[in-house]
Amino acid sequence: MRIWTIALSTLGSFRRNKVIVLFCGLFICVVLLMMSPLMAYKAMTTAANAQQMQGFILNEVAGLMSLVSGFGSLLAAWAAADAVAGEMKSGTILAVMARPLRRWEFLAGKYLGVMMLMAIYVVAMLGVTFTLAWLGGQRFHTALWVLLVYPMVRYAVWAAVAMLLVTVLHPIIVIAIFGVLATLITIFGQSQSHIPSWVRVPVHLVLPITDLLSEERFLVITRASVKPFGWSNHLTALAYGLDYALVCFLLAVWVFHYRSLSRD
């Protein structure tokens, strides 16, 4: 009950978070901008160039999905970091923590609030992607749950990592670290990388393998269909993500339990 109360309050506070509102506004502008070439391709399609235009449209949709994924990760990290740091900065945490609320309950409520925001985001962005594909004359032949669950687990990992970092660091530093993490994941995620294995393997074990949690693994976007993939593979990939998020969240709880609560 108390966790739920904190979660709802956190979700409500995001509507007034200037940074999140600004980011979302910019994102909507980018999506709208992406729509114009899509509509242009559509308008230019003739019987002669249909094949070529279809390729352009599908590339556009694939680009949009990557954008949605990247922005979602950033949104999850920022929302999680700001949800905790904002309370510390404003001092509202003192009145909240004076209530019969355990520290882990507070953190769990914040985390749940972030995940509720991300659920809204995933559903909304899924709607946008489908709409754009429809406008481009394409259809996704895919299991809907894959497009919902995979991004949610991926965002759960980023939110938990951000929550862990923000228990000891300023949120701006947390976002900077996220930039570094994303770069490292890209570098170390490439199997063809020239980095020696004794460096690559340990780093790869510590960093979240978000590629594993990408729904794009199962989508052949050029055909807009789903690759055949077994349930055991799905379960393993999702369990990996949830386990990573859980470990980060528990570490965040541990650090938060021992830190001083005061107005920053």
Place this chain on the structure above:
Amino acid sequence: MATPAIEFSGVTKIYQRRFSRSPVPALSGISFAVSQGEVCAFLGPNGAGKTTSMSILMGFIYADQGESRVFGYAPGDVRAKERIGFLPENFAFYRYLNAEKLLRFHLRLSGRRTDDPNGLIAGLLQKVKLDEHRNLKIGKYSRGMVQRLGIAQALLGDPQLLVLDEPTSGLDPAGRKEVRDLILTLKAEGKTIFLSSHILSEVEQICDRVIIIDRGHLVRAGALQEMLAEGNRVEIVVDQLPEALEQAVKEMGASVEREANRVRISADTGQKRPLAEMFWAGGCDVLSLTPLKSSLEEMFLKLVGTGGSE
């Protein structure tokens, strides 16, 4: 014997500066207890360690040494927090909420079960005179209104112990009187109140006990009336005082203040009897003999104004 509401035993807290290795001691082996039903003032100059003590009491920070208990539980324990209403110094709220929504949020967190939450919230807002502004966003409240709302949220869970950090700060004289009256009502209801304040005249009016700290050290703790009665001076009023006697009185360390038809002599309590006998023998009529009570402010300044702690 009932469990004390608050118990501090040898509590020490040392802060570590972020970019320096030099430690800053905030509390040095503080020990005191507050019994249930008492109204206890926690006094000290700025930087004395009051807010640190209150933060330890609320479980916001951890002591480095010593032990503290709230109703027998460790600070931060949910069972202890269920019995506490807390008003932090410079209370911060979610500015986008109105008073009613904020109290509803805190009521849900407090876990207090009530058949009529709306009635409870309306009653509290009426008590702190915010019922007319219940739908106004808190961001638009004045400092005094925010403070009154803070008091309302502290009372929300029907707490046995109220921890109030500067409860009258930001309030106008009328608002301060209302808070004083509210505290006296709560005292009559048997609540334990632990408050810090710099307005010592108010403390004098409402508190049973006083704990004074300075630079992290406990300077004095005890019943307020006993402390004030310890003023070791007495005032003797006589109808007249001959010049020869005045000289002798002054030699005994007393002060003399002549008025139209009487003379006031202020002296140490130890000089009370010899002075009275001297006046009788000198033909003066002793009109009154009154022990002088020092004010809390005088006592406070005596204890900490010149550096009461070592």
